Amino acid sequence: MRDEMLQEINRHAEQEYPEECCGMLLGKRRADDSEVEHVIAIDNSQGENRKRRFLVTPEQYRQAEKEAETMGSELLGFYHSHPDHPAIPSTFDTDHALPWFAYLIVSVMNGKSGDATVWTLWEDRSRFDQVGLDVKKGIHAVRQ
Amino acid sequence: MAIKVFIPTPLRACTGRQASVEVEGATVDEVLKNLSQRYGEIRQHLYTENNDLRSYVNVYVNDEDIRYLQKGQTTLKQTDTLSIVPSIAGGVDADDVAISSSVALDNEEVLRYSRHLIIPEVGMHGQKLLKESRVLIVGAGGLGSPLALYLAAAGVGTLGIVDFDVVDLTNLQRQILHTTEDLGKPKLDSARKAIERINPHVKVELHPVQLTSGNALAILASYDIVVDGTDNFATRYLVNDACVLLGKPNVYGSIFRFDGQVTVFDAKHGPCYRCLYPAPPPPGLIPSCAEGGVLGVLPGIIGTLQALETIKLILHQGDSLVGRLVLFDALSFKFRELVLRKNPACPICGLSPSIHELIDYEQFCGLTRPTEQPAEDDGLEITVEDLKSRLDRGDTPSILDVREPHEYSIVNLGAPLIPLGKLSERFQELDPSKELVVYCKSGVRSAKAVAFLRKKGYSKAKNLAGGIDAWAQRIDRKLPRY
Numbered sequence: 001m002r003d004e005m006l007q008e009i010n011r012h013a014e015q016e017y018p019e020e021c022c023g024m025l026l027g028k029r030r031a032d033d034s035e036v037e038h039v040i041a042i043d044n045s046q047g048e049n050r051k052r053r054f055l056v057t058p059e060q061y062r063q064a065e066k067e068a069e070t071m072g073s074e075l076l077g078f079y080h081s082h083p084d085h086p087a088i089p090s091t092f093d094t095d096h097a098l099p100w101f102a103y104l105i106v107s108v109m110n111g112k113s114g115d116a117t118v119w120t121l122w123e124d125r126s127r128f129d130q131v132g133l134d135v136k137k138g139i140h141a142v143r144q
Numbered sequence: 145m146a147i148k149v150f151i152p153t154p155l156r157a158c159t160g161r162q163a164s165v166e167v168e169g170a171t172v173d174e175v176l177k178n179l180s181q182r183y184g185e186i187r188q189h190l191y192t193e194n195n196d197l198r199s200y201v202n203v204y205v206n207d208e209d210i211r212y213l214q215k216g217q218t219t220l221k222q223t224d225t226l227s228i229v230p231s232i233a234g235g236v237d238a239d240d241v242a243i244s245s246s247v248a249l250d251n252e253e254v255l256r257y258s259r260h261l262i263i264p265e266v267g268m269h270g271q272k273l274l275k276e277s278r279v280l281i282v283g284a285g286g287l288g289s290p291l292a293l294y295l296a297a298a299g300v301g302t303l304g305i306v307d308f309d310v311v312d313l314t315n316l317q318r319q320i321l322h323t324t325e326d327l328g329k330p331k332l333d334s335a336r337k338a339i340e341r342i343n344p345h346v347k348v349e350l351h352p353v354q355l356t357s358g359n360a361l362a363i364l365a366s367y368d369i370v371v372d373g374t375d376n377f378a379t380r381y382l383v384n385d386a387c388v389l390l391g392k393p394n395v396y397g398s399i400f401r402f403d404g405q406v407t408v409f410d411a412k413h414g415p416c417y418r419c420l421y422p423a424p425p426p427p428g429l430i431p432s433c434a435e436g437g438v439l440g441v442l443p444g445i446i447g448t449l450q451a452l453e454t455i456k457l458i459l460h461q462g463d464s465l466v467g468r469l470v471l472f473d474a475l476s477f478k479f480r481e482l483v484l485r486k487n488p489a490c491p492i493c494g495l496s497p498s499i500h501e502l503i504d505y506e507q508f509c510g511l512t513r514p515t516e517q518p519a520e521d522d523g524l525e526i527t528v529e530d531l532k533s534r535l536d537r538g539d540t541p542s543i544l545d546v547r548e549p550h551e552y553s554i555v556n557l558g559a560p561l562i563p564l565g566k567l568s569e570r571f572q573e574l575d576p577s578k579e580l581v582v583y584c585k586s587g588v589r590s591a592k593a594v595a596f597l598r599k600k601g602y603s604k605a606k607n608l609a610g611g612i613d614a615w616a617q618r619i620d621r622k623l624p625r626y
């Protein structure tokens with residue numbers, strides 16, 4: 001992922017603080033070295049309790065896939081923020097995760113974006129593992 | 145009738161990367177069933193083991209969620225499109241405690257500790273507790289080695305180590321902090337090197353001193369947990385008493401040959417070492433590892449158990465060994481557990497303690513030599529130099545080896561062997577009229593043998609001071625030492 005994309009996610013997370021933000025990651029998927037090409041913010045559709053939850057509705061999801069197709073990219077995954085909590089998947093995150101997607105979590109402490117981590121669910125749903133995040137200027141990749 | 149089914153990105157791995165596929169079926173259920181049959185792997189992602197659609201799977205007919213139609217029984221027309229649409233949701237857990245931001249982990253640390261972070265009982269909160277913690281290891285030896293390595297790897301923020309010894313060749317069979325190239329150098333140097341190689345984030349604090357009543361409280365005071373990796377009773381009582389007085393937990397381990405013990409002494413919540421052993425054994429009764437030996441892997445086992453208990457204490461997870469003494473017998477491979485109770489009469493942690501400050505532990509353990517040093521010529525002892533010069537002059541005192549047969553086979557002086565334990569039944573094989581020089585490895589067992597023999601009328605029995613070890617160091621350097 002390019003540095004300016006992570007900065008964009010950080011800004012979005014700080015802007016929505018103390019509520020959770022969410023958005024999608026589009027790009028090229030490769031077996032062990034995917035690349036984020038676009039970061040697109042999505043309105044958090046969670047009605048109540050946006051401080052602790054985010055929701056991408058099926059309609060928003062379908063829209064996201066369409067946008068990916070238009071841009072010639074694939075939907076690689078989603079990002080969301082954890083206001084005043086660490087960038088570690090919650091039980092709720094794990095329960096609602098899909099395999100294959102990359103889930104980027106950014107921690108926002110006292111309104112300031114901090115750690116960002118990327119996680120992915122195993123095919124058999126047995127584990128939610130952290131994957132490496134390479135933030136680069138120029139060359140950019142999500143390393144497994 | 146073939147219906148066009150839209151496949152979401154994460155499930156396209158199952159359909160050969162196709163975004164949509166044509167599947168036969170007159171109802172939603174039929175189409176999904178046929179889809180699952182054609183692309184077997186997709187099934188587990190759509191359905192739970194109980195054949196219910198998974199909570200994050202939504203099915204749409206055109207733009208309508210089937211929950212608002214007839215669900216699985218919704219009938220389909222040729223022109224309908226079926227879409228499988230995942231819900232994307234997440235967020236922090238309601239019961240997650242917001243953590244303090246006083247300690248932070250950078251991205252490298254998050255990745256380094258990721259196998260910890262994904263355990264719910266550790267998580268970011270626990271890893272920060274580890275980073276904030278200060279642990280003191282007393283002794284960089286057999287137990288201290290795995291302790292230091294695993295506590296460092298686990299991310300304990302500050303590791304203090306007390307040791308004043310240098311690396312000896314006999315250490316390397318078990319003390320994996322040190323290597324052959326460290327021989328003769330301070331153990332603390334190799335300990336620091338090994339820790340920094342494993343985890344450069346750990347702050348290492350070295351205390352190159354012998355722990356004494358004079359310095360123990362000051363050294364221990366700044367640590368949260370003390371781990372006892374010492375090999376002698378005086379230091380164990382000292383560490384115990386200092387921990388009780390300071391109110392700190394003491395993670396205890398001990399090893400001998402094939403046997404190990406581990407527990408956690410925490411006088412605030414359970415017994416202390418003195419509740420278990422009110423008084424030390426008489427000096428020489430319990431051999432040290434140097435005298436009795438220890439299987440090299442045993443401190444690896446006991447030391448890692450101590451590391452485990454230390455980490456649990458830091459994380460506030462699980463049941464600690466407070467009040468439980470675990471005995472490990474490697475030969476039978478049995479772990480036994482004894483219940484330890486606080487002794488109300490314990491002199492330091494009981495109801496009316498008599499010890500309020502650190503005492504003289506050498507004296508307490510009977511290690512202080514009597515103030516009146518026995519005169520050189522009282523005839524009880526002979527030095528290796530004296531024995532050598534007398535042998536050179538042609539004197540022929542009888543020599544007796546009171547070690548064990550397996551020690552005899554390592555090295556001996558060609559003298560007859562009667563192990564100390566057999567002496568009471570075999571002493572009559574010896575001639576009481578002749579001068580007799582008795583030796584063991586270092587002079588402790590032979591001193592007992594001489595005392596016994598003198599009582600039995602062998603008035604010319606003498607102890608070889610320093611034993612065969614002194615002989616090998618000062619007289620015949622070709623002999624192996626052990």
